[in-house]
Every structure is written in C-alpha cells, then in structure tokens.
Amino acid sequence: MLKFIRGKGSQATADRIKLQKELFSFNKTGTHGFPNHPSAVAYDYGLGLVAVGTRTGLLRIYGAPGVEFYSQLENETEIRQILFIEGRAQLITLSADSCLHLWEINTKSKENDVKNGVLECVKTFDYFRVEALKEGSIKQITTIAVNCNSDLLLVGTQMGNTYLVDLDTFDLSDQIIYQDVILQNIPDEYKFNPGSVEVIAEQPLNPNKFLIGYNNRGLLVLWDNKTLSVDNYYFANQQLESVFWLSNGQQFISAHNDGSYIVWKISDNLHPADQPKTPYGPFPCKGINKIIWKTVQNNDDFIIFSGGMPRASYNDKNTVSIIQGTPESGKHHVLDFTSKVIDFLVIGPQNDTKDFDNPTTLIVLVEEEIVLVDLTHPEWLQHKLPYLSSVHSSAITCCQHYSAVSDQIYKKIVEAGKVHNTARFTTNEWPINGGQSVANNLNAGRELLVTGHEDGSVRFWDSSSVALQHLYTLMTNKLFLVSDDDIALIDSDDNALNETNAEDEWPPFRKVGTFDPYSDDPRFAIRKISLCIYTGSLIIAGTAGQVIVFEFNGEAIEKPLISNQLNIVGDKDGFVWKGHSQLTPKNGNIKFESGYQPSSIVQLQPPASVTALALYAEWGLLAAGTAHGFAIFDYLFRKVVSTKTTLNPNDLTAVSGGDALISRRKSFKKSLRESFRRLRKGRSQRGDKRTASPTSTAASSSSPSKSIEEGRKSPKTEVIQIEAKPVERQIEARSAEDSMGSMVRCLYFSNAFIVNNSTQTPTLWAATNAGNVFIYTMVLPSDDKRASEDVSSQLAKEIHLKHRAPIVAIQIIDGNGVPLPDSFEVQKGVAKIPTPGGHRVLICSEEQFKLFNLPNLKPLHKFKLTAHEGARARRIAIAQFISKTNDSHLEYHALCLSNQGDVSVLSVPELKRQMQTQCTKREDINGISSLVFTRNGEGFYLHSSSEFRRFSLSARHIVEPICTVDLPEGARPSKPIQQRPPIAAASVTEEPIPPKPQREKAIEEKTQPEEKIIHEEKEIIEEPLHEDKELQNDCADESTPTSGIDESPVNHNDFEPPEINYNTLPEPSDEIIADEELLTNGNTNGNAVNGDNDSDSQLELDVDIDVSNVTESSVKTNSLDITIDSVRDHLANLSISVAPEANEAVKKNPSPIPNESLPIINSHEGAIEGLELCRKCELH
Template identity: 50%
Template sequence: MKFFGKSSQHTTALDRVKLYKDFYEFRKTVLHGFPANPTCIAFDKHHRLLAIGTKNGSLQIYGKLGVEFHYQFEDELEIVQIFFISRLGAVLCLCDDFSIHLLKIPSKSSHNDISKLYTNDFFVREDDNDHATIITSLALNGKENLLFIGLKNGDIRLLDIDDSLKLKDDIIRLDEILKSIPEEMKLKPGSVEVIEEQPGIDGKILIGYNRSLIALWDYQNNSIDNYFHIEQHLEHLSWNKNGSDFISCHNDGSYNIWSAKQEHHDCKNFKLPYGPFPCKAIKKIFWNSSSCGEYIVFNGGMPRASYSDKETVSIIHNVQKENSSANERNVVLDFTSKVVDFLPIFSAMENDDLKLQALIVLAVEEIVVIDLQHPDWPQFKLPYLACLHSSPITYSQYCFDVKTDIYNRISESGDAESNVKYSPNIWPIDGGIAAITGSGLSINESHHLLITGHEDGTVRFWDASTKSLKYLYTIHTSKLFNVNEDDNILIENEDHDLSGDDEDQSEWPPFRKVGQFDPYSDDPRLAIRKLTFCSEQGILVIGGTAGQMIVFEFRDKAAEFSPNSIEIRIIDEKDSFVWKGHSCLPIRKSNIKLPSGFQPTSLVQIHPPAAVTALVISTCWQVVSIGTAHGFALFDYSKNLRLIVKSTLKPSNISSAMGGDALISRRKSFKKSLRESFRRLRRSRSQKSKRNIQKNQQSMAKIQETNSRLNKFPDLIEPIKPVERAIEVIAKTNEDMMSSMVRFFYFCSSPIINNQPCPSFWVGTNAGTLLIYVLINDKNASNATTRCWQLAKEVQLKHKAPIIFIRLIDSNGAPLFENIPSQLVDNEKPMPSRILICSEEQFKTFSLPNFKTINKFKLTAHEGARVRKIDIGKFYHKQNTNLSEYSLMFLTNLGDVNIFSSWSDFKRKYQHHFLKKEDIHGISSLVFTNTGEGFYLKSSSEYQRFSLSARRAGHLECHIKLEETETTVSNDTATNIISSNISIDDKNTSPISPAKNQNGVSSIDQNGTISAGSDPELTS
C-alpha cells in the first residue's frame, strides 16, 4: 500500500505538469530598439535587406516591417565585417578571431532559421605576430564567388565561396607587385588597407596599401595595369560607377580623384574640403556620378582645432559635372555618437540603378537614414531600430487594451509632429516576405501601449500591439520649467534643424543635427521616476526626481498654458526638519503655447522635493496619489484640492531622511577612523602592559605544560576544523533602508468597515505598514466640501518587509477592478472579496472586512529570494481558448521568474531563470503585462520581449524569395541552427523536454512544478 501511494502521488504530479505545459512556457520572442555596440553594416541591393553586426556576436537582419532575422555567434565573437551573397541568399561574416562564416537566410516559409553553412578557420591563430594570418581588409567580387582577403604583410589571399569557403592556391604577393614599380617608389607600403574591384571589368582590382602606394592589379594575368603614389597615409578608396575613375581619402583630411589610365603617378590635385588648417582623417569615402549630378560622401575630415570632437558625415552634391562652387551643395550631418559606417542605397528601379535613393549612417547609439531623393534631404521615420534610449530610460509602463479613440488621437498627434521633420517617401529597406502567424502576432482591433519615461523629462508612447514596436508620440515636460531658456526655444521649434536646408548657411562647415540620441540632460531633476496612464480617458500623470507631479489630459485644439504649481508640504515646518537635498525645479513664468495633444492641467510640487516613489491615478474618483520617501498625498486633480497629506516619518528617521549632507555627516572619514583606532590601541597598550606581563608569563607556562603532555600521545590529536556560519548577505539599497518610503498605492471598492463595499485607498510602505482610507459621503461626491477620505484601518505586517503589490481578487483569483461593485444590482448580494498583499518576502491573502489571514507563503524564508516585480496575468490554454486561469507572476532578485496560483494555496506552477542576478538594470526595468508577456532592458538601448504564456509564445515567421535561376545551397549541410528570433538556449529551456536542471532545461519536482532551469548563457 505504501508503494501504491507513491505511484498515485507521482501520477497526479505528472498530470499536473501536463496541464501546466498547456498554459505556461517561457520564450524570448523579439527584440525592440537598437542593438548595443554595433560594429559593421551591410546592405543587400537585390533582396533589399539590411544587416548589422555587433561586438557581442549578434547578427541582425531587417527588411520590410515584420521581416527580422537574428543569429548569435558562439563565444560572443565580435563581427568585424559583413557581406551579402545575394545569389545564394546568404551572409558572409568575418569575426574578430579572423574566422570566416557563411550563413544561410531562410528562403522557405516553413523554415525560419538562419543556419551556418561553412566556416573557414585558416586565419585563426594564437600568435598575433604572424602578419601572414592577420586580416586587414576584405572585398567581394562582382560575381560573388570570390572573396579577396588582404593581409598585414601586404599579400592577398583568395577564398572560393562556392567551394565550402576553401582558400585558393593563388596568392597576390606584394613582392610581385613591387617588381613593376620604380625603385624610388619602393617604400614600405604596409598592410592592405582596402581592396576594390574595378566596375565593369573582370579580373582587375584596386589595391590600396596603408602607406604611399595604390596599385591597379590584373589578378587573372598577374600583371600591374597602373600604380599611384601618395605622400599621406591612405584611409579608403572608392570607384566611380563608370569604372574609369576612382577617389582616395587620406589621414590629413584630404581626398584626390584619379583616372585609372592617367600617366603621372603622383597626387597633384588633392582637395582639402575643410582646410586649410590641419584636419582629421577622412575614414571612408564614396563617389557616384549620374544624371542627377555628382555625389561625394565621406566620414570625418573636420578641422582639428575647432571641431575635433565632432562625429560627422559630409554630403557634397554637384548638380552639374563641372566642379563649380556655385552648383555645389554641402551638408555636414552632425551626430551625437561615434559614426561606425555609412552605406549608399541605390534605386530599386532597373532603369534607375545608378540613382542614389538614400544614405544609411550607422552610429554607435543609433541609425539614421537620409532621403537623398527629397530636395531637403530629410530623415526617414524608422519603422524599427528605434532609438529607445535617446535619453536614458528611467521608467516604463505597459497599458493593455487602450480605447481605439484614445489610440487614434495619440497616433494622429504623432503623425502631425513627424510630417515636418521626416521624409514622406516610402521606407527604402523593404525586402523579405513576412508571414504573420501564431496567436498574438496578428493585428487586431485592440491596442496596447508601452510608455517610457526618460532622464531628460520626456515621455514617449510606443505601439506594442504587434511584435514590432512603433513610435507614436513624445511629451516634453521640461517646457514647464525654467531650466534653460535656449533649450525651451529649441524644443518648441524642434523641427528647426531637421526639416531641411536653412537659407542662411553662414556657419562653416554647414552642420545639421541629425538623429535622436542625446546623452546629456540639462538637469537631473527632470528625470521621470513614475508615471501612470488611464487608457479609458487618456489622462497621463508623471512624477519626477524633484517631487514634481504633472497631470496631462488630451486636447484636440492648441492652447496656451500658464504654469502655476500647487505646493503640498508633507512634513510640517514645526518638526525641525531641514531638507539638505536638491531644490525644486523653477517654474517657467511665461505662458506656453501648446499644440494639440497632451496638455498639462495640474502641476503639483511636493515638499521636501524628494523623488516620487509611488504614483497612481483613479479616474473613478478623480484623484491622484503621490508618494515619496517622507509620506504621501491624495490630490483631487479635477478641483486642484489636497485631500490627504500625511507624513510616514518617525522621529528616529528624520535625520536619515534629510538627504544631502545629513547622510554624509553621520559617517566619519576612513582616515579619521583609522587614526582614532591607532590612538586607542596605543593608550590601551601603555596602560595594560605592566599588569599584563605577569599574567602572560603564567599563561605561557600552562600552555607549554599542556603541549608537552599532548606530544606524548600524538595519535589522540585530531585536526580541528574551523566552524563556518552560513550567512546570507542581502545588499540593501537606500530605498530598503528608509522605512518611511511609500512603495505602493491601490484604489478599489471593497468591504472595509462592514460587508458593504465602499471606495477605499490603500497605502503600503517600506516598513510593511498598510494604511487603508475609505471615502465618506460618496453619494455627494460632486460637492467638493463633502468629499472626505478617512483612515479606517492601519495594519503592520510582522515581518516588516516593503509592500510592493496589493490587489482585490475574487474566489477564482481574478483581479477585480476598482469600480466593479458599482456594476452590481442593488438587490444582488455582494461577491466575496479577498485582498492579496505581497511584500518583497511574503504573499498573503486576507478576507474582508474582518482581515483574517486565509493563506500565506514565505518566499524569503524558504528560498532566500526577494520579489522585485510582480503582477497577475491571465493565461489561456494553448489549444482551447475557453480554458483560462489567473496566476501570480513575479521576478526575484536572483533573476528567475515564477508563476504561482494567485491565492488558493500559493502553489508554484512554473519557474525559469533567465537573468543574471548581477543584471540589476535588467531586473529593475522588467515590466509584466496582464496577458503573460513582459519586457526588460537587455541593454540600455534594447527591450527584450518574452512570453510566459504557451498560447502567446509565437514569433515572427519570415523568409526571402530566391529565384529558380539562382544558385541555392542545401540546408542539409547546415549546422548550429539558430532561430531567427529565438536563441537555441530558449529551445533548450522549454518544459516539453525533461532533462537535468543544471543544463538549463526543464525538470519536475515532487509537487508537479515545472522548473525550466536557466539559460546556459547565464551559467557559462
């Protein structure tokens, strides 16, 4: 019977696991934003695809909206250079260990995996001094079957792409080239800097060496056609499309145009575009002539004395072929981050393939695409690769099921904003075929928003309804403050520098600011700390670092606003409290002209001006709650009235809450403490030395006697192991140490005083204190004088951990909205209510109104983890939409996400470890959605989107089309397959395949909990 009982228990656990697998599954879906640390870029003119390589070995390929492919190299090898092999539908990558890889892009809708076909490791060497194996440049021939590999010793190797990336025996040796050059020019050319095949002529390449020499070499006949001598160090070469002329750029900021057949070999007509004073090197140059005129595009070349810190790309356009300054147009694109590379895009039309369409510029922090067909050369509005971190993200919120009317008004305001400074033409990178399949990927009528707050005081709206993140709208809160008048003028006329050419170009060089990235903030007090958005009425409330709270409402007409702040003093002046932190932001005195869109209606300043730590709006009762480290306030934004003002400070905490110098003054310097310790040590030695001499002599005699006895019996002596005590160290932040800090607000209608539900306001603090207020005389709420919130209960949690989540739930664990009771019929019996209160250490459910504990779970006591993010989500069965359940999902400080039953028994249903515990930025930025998805900052510029729902665990399905006449490569030889949007680590962590937990795959415990383990990248 005992054995039978164990078998029955195990069977029940397996059944439970089978059920859980139909509801829960962790999977990383898509990336939003701009890849961190980009290193190279390439464009496929045939398939119209863009590829970006990064320092950590991530390859990302983009086409039209919905077409994205991702590949991750093992060991996070840096990608140095990328080439598209259009006829194969493949990508060739050079990594920083000099390995060369050929990757296949999926060409069938049934295959959405990028696959590695071949790898060449010939040049991978441990000895960095072998110049014959150090790659300095690469070039692809026009037929895309040969790769020229330039080496540091001046030689060039040839690699056969069609023959499994094998090296050919042919070598273009530097010694052979130097034989055809006169002795007086035979200086040390150095390494191969650049290789360019001559357009329209097979078998000839232009070889540029680092020092003094450019050679036109016929590699089919092993002969030199021409050679050119320069005095400067060569940086780059570029052929004109006619194939008869080329241009070179140098380290002194000059460039020179050459004829391939010219007889003189010296550089005599070089041009210094921003001279005559010394200039920085021109790192790359491009030259093109067509019916539209001549374009010269280059990176760098700025005057050293004046603009050495500028990161620029210059565009020089001559309408006529004659080199006349009257017909020349010059614009210098000014970037706020380092320029990595730039690429021209030609028109996709067959008859217009020599016509420039756009210019792609890749910078370290963003990508900018310039429309060269528009007369003003404006920027394209990015459909992806958005610069999320134009200013560092400080807070984010996900809004589910926004009303269509509100969404359309926000979108229209954003479009009106973009019509001036963005190009109206179609996005030029439009390759690939997107097949939108899977639940949650199709575009439906519901709209979801991701709202981000930034360090410079801006708030940005993003459309997160589909698997792509689309920019919608921006709010500038800095307009309301008198931080910098010049910056306010620029913000009000933000299209000034981006809309096109200015008539007055008195400045030389003619700079034009482009891009969105701005690493500087005029005032750190502008940073957004909290925000809350009502998706039904379109009301936005933000809380800042200096205690400012602003209410925005959407208006369809432009208006003028006169900023006037309402002061709320949380701490009474009688309490002898002196604030030593930063001051309030000065309010702008003049009126502000506001366009249609979100307009401020209320401006509140909290005193002391500490950062806002909690912020919630209730549109049912037209109130906003604001919390800081010192207390909280309840504000009626419709009447601009203070309803509740309460300090949570205790007398013992006043000194630590003053901020600024108050915290520092309580600590002594290290030098002073050390000095005092030595003084006390010397004093104690001098006082005790005399009386301790005799005691020491007696104790030494006893020790020697004991040792002599033990030495007679050496076998009895055992080594004594030191006793170690396991101590769990929890790093506490300033927020954790300040018990008075308000952490969470909640509004609901619940039975507090008696069994009848009434409007209630819940406040949770860092010390585990729960304050509950109820609204008195709600029937006469229209009269402001009768609206009164009264303290009904005050509860202190015994473990005194910070309260971070409160939710009213029904008997099924489903969260109840704040206005649910008002929908009940008068004669209907109120539904039973339970309140779920979660701290960082424990989960508890209480019955209302008697406030008795129903159930609890001690997370920290059992597992040593603390909750950082928590929410309730609704999960559907992956096959049957009629089956659904509500579960509690939370992230701990150890980086693992857990799913528990929301109240009945707090039973763990699923667990997965996907973040390193050291990744504080990723953990603190995570946002859950109520549909079982989430976002977190993978880097400062990228949001990683993930799903915990088995039904919503789909991903983008896309491919490219290869014509039948093109050569294709079989996928049977592919190895190391990586999903286009999901890394292989995520496949291993699926709970479908049970295996060992240490390897990052699923395991089942005795209670039937699915433990998906951890990603291998976290344990490597």
C-alpha cells in the same frame, strides 16, 4: 507533529500537469531597440535586407517591419566586417580573430508546419586565425571584398598579400597576389613598404580587375587577375583611408588621412587630372574615413564621406557630409551625430544599365543609433524608424506597459506624434523591405510601452508586434525653468539668433538622430508614470517631487501653468530638508502643441523623488508617495484631499536630503564601534520573548488636513497585527530605499468591502518599506455636487506586518480569483462584473505573499519566498493565461520576479507555484530593476542600456518574429558547400603552393575546439544564459550546422592511400625529382608534425616532374643566379605527377602524409632563407 501528518501536501495530477504545459511556457521571443555596441553594417541590394554586427559577436538581419533574424558567435568575438553575397540570402562576416564565417538564412518548419527563416552559420574558415597564432599579426585579415560574380572572396592581410577564397567551396584558392610581385612592377623610386592592404574594390563592368589600396603613403594598384599582372598604379603620397569606383568603371575616388580626396582616371598614373581637394581646408583636418561617389540622372553627383573636419575647431564632431555638386556652390549638409560614426551605406534602385546610380537613401550606423536619410527629398529629411529605434535616446529611468488600449486613445497618440514629426521625417516609404513576415498577431488590442527618461521626456511605443515602433514623445522639461537659462538660451538650437547665423556657419552642420546623452537638470528625470487607457488621463512624476497631470487636446492652445503646493511633512519637529530644491514652473502664457497638454502641476514638499503613484480616472483622483509620506489630490478641481506623513524619529536623518542617502563612513573606528554595539545589543535581546507590540500612533500625519485629523480620532480605525513566526532569512545588503521605513512603496485605488461585507467603498491602500499598510476610505460627492463639495478621506484600518519587509504590491481579487477590474473596464466590456462577495486582498512584501479575507482581514494563504529560497521579490503582477488548445479556459496567476533574476508563476488564490524559470542573470541589476510584466503573461526588461529583451511565460501569447526570405530559382549554387573531392594519385597535376588550409585546420583541431554558433531552443531554461546567446530564432532544428569539413579523428591503422588528395600532397620534406634537380626542405613525416622525428618512420615519396613548360629564364642552374623571383617562377611552372612507386611506398608505411608545401618567400626579409633553400636544390 501536525506538519508531519500534513506531509508535503497534494501533488499535481496528470491532468493538471498537462494543463500546465498548455498554459505556461517560457520563451525569450525577441529584442526591441538598438543593438549594444554595433561594429559593422551591410546591405543586400537584391533582397532588401540590412545586417548589423556587434562587438560581442551578435549578428542581426532586418528587412520589412517584422522580418528579423538573430544569431551569435559562441566566442563573442567582435564582428569587424559584413558582406552580403547578393541575392542568395548568404553573408560573410569577418571577426576580430581573423575568422571568416559563412551564414545562410534557411527555411525551417515550426509547429503546425509554419515556415520560418533561421540564420545559421554553415561554414567557418579559420586558416588565417591559425596562421596569425603561429606567425603573429602579419597574417591577420584587414579587409575583405566579394567580386560581382559572387564566386570569389578577396582577402587582404596585414602583410600586404591578397588571398582569394573560392565561395563555392569556401576554401583557399591556389592564387595569391604577393606584395613582392606587385612591387616589381613599380619604379624603383616608389618602392617602399606599402603596408597592409587597406581596401580592395572591383572595377565595375570588369570582374577581372580590381583595385588594391595599401595604407602607407597611398599606393593603389589596378590588378588584372586574368593576366596576373599590374595594369596600372597610382600614388597619392598620403595615407589611404578609402576608395570608391564610379559606376562607369573609368574613374575612382580615394580618401586620405589629411582630410582630402582625389578623383582618378584609370589612365592616370602618378599625377591625377584633378588636384586633391580638401573640403574643409586649408587648415589641418581629420582624415576622411570613408567616401562614396554616386551619379544622378539629370542632376549633380553625390559625394558622401565621413570625417574630414578641421582639427582645431571641430575635432570632437562625429559627422557625415553630403555634397551634391561642388563643396563651394553645390548643395551641402554636414550631418552632426552625438556618437561615433561606425559606417555608412548608400542604397538605391537596382539598375541593369548602370548608367546612373540614382541613390535614394543614406544609411548611417553610429555607436548609439541608426539613421536613414531620404536623398530624394528636397530637404534630405530622415526616415522614421519602424524598428532599431534608439530607446535610450536619453537614459531610461522608468517604464510601464499597458494592454488592450482603446482604439480611440491609440489613434489620438498616433495623430499627435504625426503632428510633431511633420517637419522632421519624410513621408516616403521605408526603403528596407526584404523578406515576408508570417507571424500571427494574437493580441486582443493595442499595447503600449511607455518609457520615462532622464531628460524629462516620456515616449510612447507600440509593442503590439515584433517591431517596437515609436509613436509620440512628450517633453516635460519645457514646463520648468533651468537654473542656467541665460546660458541655455545662447546655446539652444531653438534660438532665433542661431537660426539666422546658421546660414553663414561653415561647415553647414545639421543635427540628426535622437540620441542625446546630456540632460540639462537631473531633477527632470521621470520616476513614475500612470495612464488611464480609457480616458487618456496621464500622470507623470519626477525626481524633484513634481507631479504633472496631462489631458489630451487635439488642438494647439496657449495658456498659463497652474501649480499646487502639497506639503506632506508639515511642521514635523526636527525635520530639515537638505536635498535639492524644487523645479520652478515657467510664468506667463505658454504655447502647447496638440496632444498631451498639462492641466495642473502638483509640487510635493519636501521635493523628494516620487516613489509611488496611483490614478483612478473615474474618481478624478491621484495619489503620490515619497520617502516622507503620501498625498491624495483631486485633479479635476485641483484640490488637496489629504496628506499623510509616514516619518518616525529614526527616519528623520535618513530622509532629510539627498546627501544623507549617499553618505559614507568617514571614520573606520566609528564604524567598527557601532558594529560592536549592535552585536552586544543583539545578544542582550536574544532571550527576550517575542510579543506583539502595540501600534504606534507617532506615525500619524501632522498635516492640517481635516479629513486626516478626523480619521485619526475616529474610533472606527482598526489596527491589525499580523503575526509572523521568526524565520532565518538570507542576510544581504539592503539598498538605501530598503533602509528607510517611511518610504511609500505602493499605492492602490479600488472599491473594496472594507467596512462590512455588503457595501463596497472607494478606498486607497498605501504601503511602506516598513511593512505598514494604511487603508483609507474615500467619500465622493455626487457628480452634480462635485464642484461645490470636497472629496474627503478617512483612515479606516492599518496593517503592520511583523517581519517588516517592504510591501511592493497590493491587489484585490473577487470570489473567483479574478483581479478586481476598473469600472471603465466593465463599462467597455473588457472585463466581467466581479462577484458580489468573497473578496480577498493579496498583499505582497519582498519576503512573502499573503492573502486576506475582506473585510475582516483574516489570513487565508501564504507563500514564503525569502525563508525558503533566500530571495526577495522585486516585481509583482497579476496576469491572465489562456490555454493554447482551449480558448475558453482562462486562469489568473501572480508573477514574481526575484532579486536572483528568476520568475515564478503562482496560482491565485492558493499561492501555489506553477512554474519557475531563470529570466536574467542575478548580476544584471539594471535588467531586474527595469522589468515590467504585462497582463498577458509577457515581460520586458533592459537587456542592455539600449534595448529591451522581450519574453513570454504564456504558452499561447507569444510575439516573436516568424518570417521568410524567398529566393529566385537557382539563386544559390546547386552543389552543397564542401571540401574538394579526392583526386586519383596518378592524375595529380596541381601546384604544391600555396599551402592548403585543410591541414592547418586539422592540426589546430587537436589543440583548439572548432568555433560554433549557438541557436536558441524554445524551452524553459533553468540556468542563467548568456545575454546574447540565448536569443536566437526558436525554430532552429536540432541538427547543428556543418562546416563542410570531415572532423572525424584519423585512425592510422585504417589508413588506405590508393588516392592522394589535397590533404596528402607532397611535403617540403618529400623529395621531388625535377630534371636532375632535387628540391627538398629536410626529411619530415606525419609524426614530425607532433614533434616526433623518428627516422625509422620516415617516408620518401618519389615524384616525377614534368618540366616541358619550364623555360630557361625561369630555372637557373647557377646558385649565384638564383633569386627569390626565379624560385617563385620556377615553382609556379612545375607540373607534378606522382610516380607509381609512390603508392607502394605509402602501403609500406601507412603514416598520414602531411601536406605542408614548400615555404613561400613573401618579403625581402626572407631572401636569405630562400637562397639557402635554392643552394640545397643546387647541391642535389
């Protein structure tokens, strides 16, 4: 009855709820790293912004460090091409479904009237998508281009036609450049199917002419849009890949699929002045995918292209070639990337005279990174990236976050990174500098994100601001020999022999970028990292049991490696290690650069992967744990303090080697038999009464360490059984780690009241997968005797949790609920002196959290996670939360990430839940396993293999991009983007062709919803969100971006047609009188659009045609003389005016008039249909 008397406990008061809102708020604030699966890149030369699109429809824009804008297509369609409308903060994207989207960076107001830029889609043009659904791929868009006046968008299609879109209205223009018309201006011997439009390039200094290139057999046409005629044509006889104009507009260069390029003059025709050049011929080469030609004042021109490598020798290379001068005698580098080249750009200063380009930077977007090359540097060095870094240059295997790093340590790390990067990166300023960042950095100090990688490298990142900047890389693999070192020596890029032969190598390759997916040895992988942010001591542990101690040194030295063997298992009966062997340290003196240098190497035996690591720099001690036990090491004097094995007989097989961990049942019968045995065993024990079993001492270490033996025999060792009522927990598959009870999951150094409540003692807490906690007291000699006396340890107490769940975190808190600080934190003034009494310890297992009094270990509070919610804890941390309205109000809370992807905030010490929110998807195993919390209530997790997602649980501490882009006055069109206004019926003089996309838009809306763009709102999200949609600029207002189209449903009863607009132009079904001729395509009406052919509702609209401009050559009276071209010319010269009787006819029948136009014959295959149409005209 007691639980009914207690009820549900005290509820939160109104004041507490108000305070919670001031303390907690869940926000996904940004991403760090490189976008996953990039697909397009563009640059705004006027505003200094770069845009990157991805295969999942994510669009990101970057400027100066801290200037970032995000948005996402709702249908996650791949972005194929991006074009900036320069100087307007507008851009156009082409998606894989042939939709065009117009985006704008608009300024919105956030809290406290802070201005912030928001990237939003203001218009979607899906005419080509609708047509592609009807007619197939022939209407798909292949390429787009913006003219220099920024008023027209040129759209090339698979069919070979080129359409013009008015950028002021984002609507289809009346003009269409048909491929048939172009072929009429080409000699008969070159009339063939040119194929799709491959490239459209406007002629510099002449906005009325642009070059249209077709992919089949290299046909190029210089089209004069003023005279609507072909000015010239060029024939290369090779499939066209790319075209680029010289800045003077008198020459252009074309690249082809056989690895050649041709320089043309506009006066050339079929035979260029220069012969085709194949830079890496004469043997067959891969195609040149893209080419750029830039001029330099007082120097040779740049020719930069991707691809073109010899097929036989370098077919697998991903390259961008830079040639200044000629390929034979000029300066020539071939940039060799480790992933596929997506696109590249060349940027330079704005030059009004256009006499010379003077390029400054080459931007290369590849599949796994972005590289910027300084073309003004004599060696063409790379720019160091302030953002968009390849955090996954080698696969990330672990990460740690450190807050309030001392300035001294931070500066040392930065200086060490500069020394390493001197010969690799240019010192010139970062060239992308658009926008302004107005974010306020509330961080009290520097923050570091430290990542360990598969190749044995450790990278330091500055995470203090929006831009995650790389500081320093430490390589641990150089300390060990590789099993195939003889082969590696031959293939190594550092080999002196290769350096001498590099000069004679052709093509002249040069490795660029940082992404390297290959690892020499999987044992190099980093598993645990521990850093003291006050002394700079660094401990790194790896997969083969290697634990390396690093100390910072500002000078380069040469010294031998010192290695210590540490046997955890010892002579344990029945144990045989079957896994990988240990790494072999290099012999002799090794030269180390300034920065972190190894002071000692501790090799654990057996050489299993390190699963837990702890460092206490003040004591000079480290502890490392594996699946077999743990060890304590004095790294100041390189002495073993003690070892402890956690193995029991049941674990011997499980931890005997790596092969056993991944074994599979080879026999179905054996597996089934064992399942029934377990079932029978469970039934037989179902009625047994649960009792506290005596603590087994079999898990004690057999290590010869004297201190352990003394601890085992000591009568002071106290074993405490923690009673736990059996609860129904969710049944789920346990991982290999969970199945090994001997695995050490947590190690924790601290001063604690463990012996009595008056004396603090240095202690080590070690916890395992089986729910066991071993508490060791440490005896530390004084500083003057430390060199002569050894540090000793003694087992003081053991804790065995009855539910035997893996323990993932241990933290001691003082009487005020504040985590016990490190001694250095108190000395530096970062933390207050803890209260002298009332200390408690928080022990967190995967299933429940418990708070115990010290030193008697009496339980105080408990929070059950698995029993109530069926979840398991994966990450636990203590964070501080400061009120956003009151700086003096500070609270500490426990943060918990579960295997369901949700994050909970629990009060300390009461362990009451304050907030719960969904952070990532429960299916995102990689994100859950990689998540780390910070001391300020933030978190990082791998959103994909190449980028971190950053989030905050604190209402005050939010690091997010707040930035704007200032536009000059009148940069954008003054009138808003909208549809054309209706025109009076009596004055309609527009041509009935081409078909207006508005009607197709309206018809499509009946069956398919309009594509929308999702912008993230800043709120606590209780349900899983899409990984890319959830990250948008939080300052977007609630108004949805309008597309410029009136999407309200049409009410036929309210239809009033006093005017005829573009949506009600005459249909092919409407009879058009043209000087005794009637052109018709049958009788259709508004109902016919929906499949209703009721003749009673048909409407005939009489229209008078002004044929004063129709010449004899354009209209033929004999049906035998009518051709496709004559019909087109005939229709092009018609001037339509609607007869007054039309309005009367409309009033009698208010059905909406469809706006289909006469069918346009776009190819020779449509000739028969066109002749039939013309014969109907002849008959009428």
